[in-house]
Amino acid sequence: MRTWRVVVVGVVILSLGLIVASALLFDWGPLWRAWRGPLAVRSVGSWMGGIDAPQGPLQRVGLQLSGLVSQFLVALLIAYAAPRHVRRMADSLSGGSRAIARSFAIGLLFTVALAAIILLASLSVHMFPVPILLSVIVFLAALVGVVALAYQMGRLLLTRAAWAHESPLASLGLGTLILYGLTQVPFFGLLVLLALSLTGVGAALSTRFGSRERWSLAPLVEETSA
Amino acid sequence: MPDWMDDLLSSLPSEPQPEGLPFLVRARLVAERRRERWSRLARQVVLLGAAALGAWLVAPYLPGLEGVVPQVSVEALREWTGMLLSSPAAALRMVLDGVVGWAFGVEEHLGPALILALVLIAVPALSAAAGLVRDVQKREEGLA
Numbered sequence: 006m007r008t009w010r011v012v013v014v015g016v017v018i019l020s021l022g023l024i025v026a027s028a029l030l031f032d033w034g035p036l037w038r039a040w041r042g043p044l045a046v047r048s049v050g051s052w053m054g055g056i057d058a059p060q061g062p063l064q065r066v067g068l069q070l071s072g073l074v075s076q077f078l079v080a081l082l083i084a085y086a087a088p089r090h091v092r093r094m095a096d097s098l099s100g101g102s103r104a105i106a107r108s109f110a111i112g113l114l115f116t117v118a119l120a121a122i123i124l125l126a127s128l129s130v131h132m133f134p135v136p137i138l139l140s141v142i143v144f145l146a147a148l149v150g151v152v153a154l155a156y157q158m159g160r161l162l163l164t165r166a167a168w169a170h171e172s173p174l175a176s177l178g179l180g181t182l183i184l185y186g187l188t189q190v191p192f193f194g195l196l197v198l199l200a201l202s203l204t205g206v207g208a209a210l211s212t213r214f215g216s217r218e219r220w221s222l223a224p225l226v227e228e229t230s231a
Numbered sequence: 232m233p234d235w236m237d238d239l240l241s242s243l244p245s246e247p248q249p250e251g252l253p254f255l256v257r258a259r260l261v262a263e264r265r266r267e268r269w270s271r272l273a274r275q276v277v278l279l280g281a282a283a284l285g286a287w288l289v290a291p292y293l294p295g296l297e298g299v300v301p302q303v304s305v306e307a308l309r310e311w312t313g314m315l316l317s318s319p320a321a322a323l324r325m326v327l328d329g330v331v332g333w334a335f336g337v338e339e340h341l342g343p344a345l346i347l348a349l350v351l352i353a354v355p356a357l358s359a360a361a362g363l364v365r366d367v368q369k370r371e372e373g374l375a
Binding site: 096097100104107108110111114115117118121122124125127128130133134136137210211212219220 | 367
């Protein structure tokens with residue numbers, strides 16, 4: 006228990022360190038000019054590579070931290086809006102690395118299939134809203150799935166450290182901090198963001214956005230045989 | 232079990248068990264399981280083959296597929312946001328025009344081979360995802 010408490014504190018310090026270090030070093034003028042671009046995946050105001058990075062160190066750190074806060078607030082809204090759904094999605098990720106790998110695979114396969122369907126749907130004039138709708142669904146799935154992943158990660162660490170009796174917001178906050186810190190590592194962060202999004206899509210779609218409904222055609226069979 | 236069920240069971244006529252019935256039942260079960268296993272394997276091989284064929288067909292077109300990814304710039308977003316505030320209807324029309332224009336652009340890129348490749352990739356991907364989702368559901372039911 007004591008070891009896990011040290012681990013939790015260490016992870017918090019490491020995540021904050023990653024955020025601050027990436028803001029101070031990577032967003033520093035000369036490095037920023039050399040490396041900036043979509044692959045860098047920086048936070049507020051620079052993710053498209055079309056806007057100059059802020060020059061002052063405090064301003065750079067402030068922008069990174071504001072990105073963290075906004076991400077936490079979005080997670081908070083989702084958790085309050087649909088707590089049971091978030092809980093079910095988090096439970097589907099609770100089987101350790103195997104469950105996370107399975108969600109990642111489901112997300113990857115669904116995304117590939119949906120991308121193909123989007124391209125095929127664009128060939129028909131009457132299907133033109135389909136690409137927009139499917140893109141929005143994938144985005145929402147990634148968003149709520151990553152919130153569930155953050156909550157599960159925080160809950161796991163706090164349970165091991167015997168701090169799980171604290172508010173669920175502590176789990177959500179801890180998970181968000183860790184995931185946000187990982188996505189701020191230059192270039193590697195892009196891969197992390199992609200992997201997290203795909204895992205989130207997998208968790209959301211495999212549980213039908215955390216509902217109790219199953220992916221099954223059984224209701225259709227029941228109706229026809231009745 | 233209630234007592235009346237015992238009474239009913241005991242009053243059933245006792246017929247002699249056919250010779251070798253347990254063996255026949257066991258053999259039938261083994262044959263059914265083997266048939267299911269082979270049918271699952273055949274389906275997986277067909278889907279894997281379709282996905283491989285789709286990947287092989289799409290490979291030469293991959294560099295050109297960059298053109299079908301919608302390009303969004305900061306300037307365009309800024310212009311669209313300004314338009315949304317001043318004239319929402321015009322902003323909506325701009326989005327629809329953009330989508331239709333993008334669809335026409337996609338149509339230019341997609342030939343018959345690429346369309347076939349997309350179908351060959353989408354179906355096995357959905358099937359594999361559905362298989363994994365079934366595993367998740369079975370696991371959840373096991374936990375419940």
